[in-house]
Amino acid sequence: MRIVTSSELLQKEIARIKRSGKLIGFVPTMGYLHEGHLSLIRRARHDCDFVVVSIFVNPLQFGPREDLDKYPRDLNRDVALCRKYTDILFLPYLQSMYPKDFSTSVEVKKLGDVLCGASRPGHFKGVATVVNKLFNIVLPDAAYFGQKDVQQAIIIERMVKDLNMPVKIKVLPTVREPDGLAMSSRNSYLNPRERIDAVVLHKSLLLAQDLVRKGNINCKKIVHKMKKLILEAKTARIDYISIVCPETLSPLKEISSQALVLLAVFIGRTRLIDNLVIKRR
């Protein structure tokens, strides 16, 4: 595995790789890697001839009162974790990604304005802009994202389609802790009490699935029962719970065939997200 920090050098290397006809797989991350990231990297290794992983904590996707400064970092551990499966680890410098006169943005309207986009204004504009840049640097044939950040994956799929970017987006299942908590770098913020409470996100999704399987298809009622369950955890404060169409993210009143249930919940001061696609049998 080679570590590259310069986008110009990486672009030269990528041009060489592409001329040789190799398929490039790409996993963009913000580091502090966990089993969720590793599942993406291993899949890229399996699918492609050449694997690029990037670690870049992208300031554009953090709001002014969010956790950019304290976002967890452990570069030595990250390097050790991805070494086995990665050809190039790309660690761009902040000032080379966003020089002083940087002024371009990529925005996906509608899909980027709801759910987490409503709670975190500008978040998905920051995500779309940095992923667009990274795709142009790495020129991957396939790029890998986690289902945990499903709205992000849908927005990137839409950007790629709308802008005719020649890359396939692959979305892999959420990887969970044994008790069901979705893996996230932000789980490291939780104290022991909060860590126990945090399981209510997944539990409430399972409750929703169970309700639908038993024939309850009224979204308002399902959300009400999810809320009740979540608020039994003392440290929990709900940001949003939403049941939507998996393609358009528009809210559903009833679940006819398929639905995407998403939620964001503060556990103490840590904002966690999770989601589940629910199919009516």
Added chain:
Amino acid sequence: MRIVTSSELLQKEIARIKRSGKLIGFVPTMGYLHEGHLSLIRRARHDCDFVVVSIFVNPLQFGPREDLDKYPRDLNRDVALCRKYTDILFLPYLQSMYPKDFSTSVEVKKLGDVLCGASRPGHFKGVATVVNKLFNIVLPDAAYFGQKDVQQAIIIERMVKDLNMPVKIKVLPTVREPDGLAMSSRNSYLNPRERIDAVVLHKSLLLAQDLVRKGNINCKKIVHKMKKLILEAKTARIDYISIVCPETLSPLKEISSQALVLLAVFIGRTRLIDNLVIKRR
């Protein structure tokens, strides 16, 4: 020359061309080709191994009260004109470029908000978005633009740099009619009286150059004299005249070494633009 209307087919063809190691030159146009466009296409032919020209009248870059519906078209003439120098003429369909659920935009702030961007809100967002799409489809090594649309060229250069797009932008000199009028598809709107008046755009730029060469470096005074000259033409109405830094487009008070003089003038109901880089000796 092959005509291709499907972006998917073009992308497959481009992938094949790139694997063979050929350099791709690209000239995006809105058609109704004139000698200005042809100078770009010939230069692409000279520089590159494979030349793609696109013709697409991009609705995103027209305001609601602008000339989208009456924009001049003559596809048969265009095909004949570029046949000699072009490998692929790309004629995308509107609905394939912007399907119903299209929702992504690319925007260059600041550079895109002044001058023509102030007169035509959303214009450069439309330009950046369509050029971004076309670059992703054609994957050119070099793309060619005319100095006549200098703000457009500067914005595209900025977008390419900011988004790390692997393409070189080449800006070629404005091609002029014998009397100095900058060539433009919109010149076809002018009636004989207006055609005569239209020469004041270029004349006023030459006046500015002459004033600077004679030691007049106060921009306010230069603009005042340009205005006076232009308004001698009965059908002329000034949209803006501006003297700016050629890199940042910020207004200058005095010309120290180099300046970009830009103007937009309505001749009758036709809005024309022109510009000149002026160097102090």
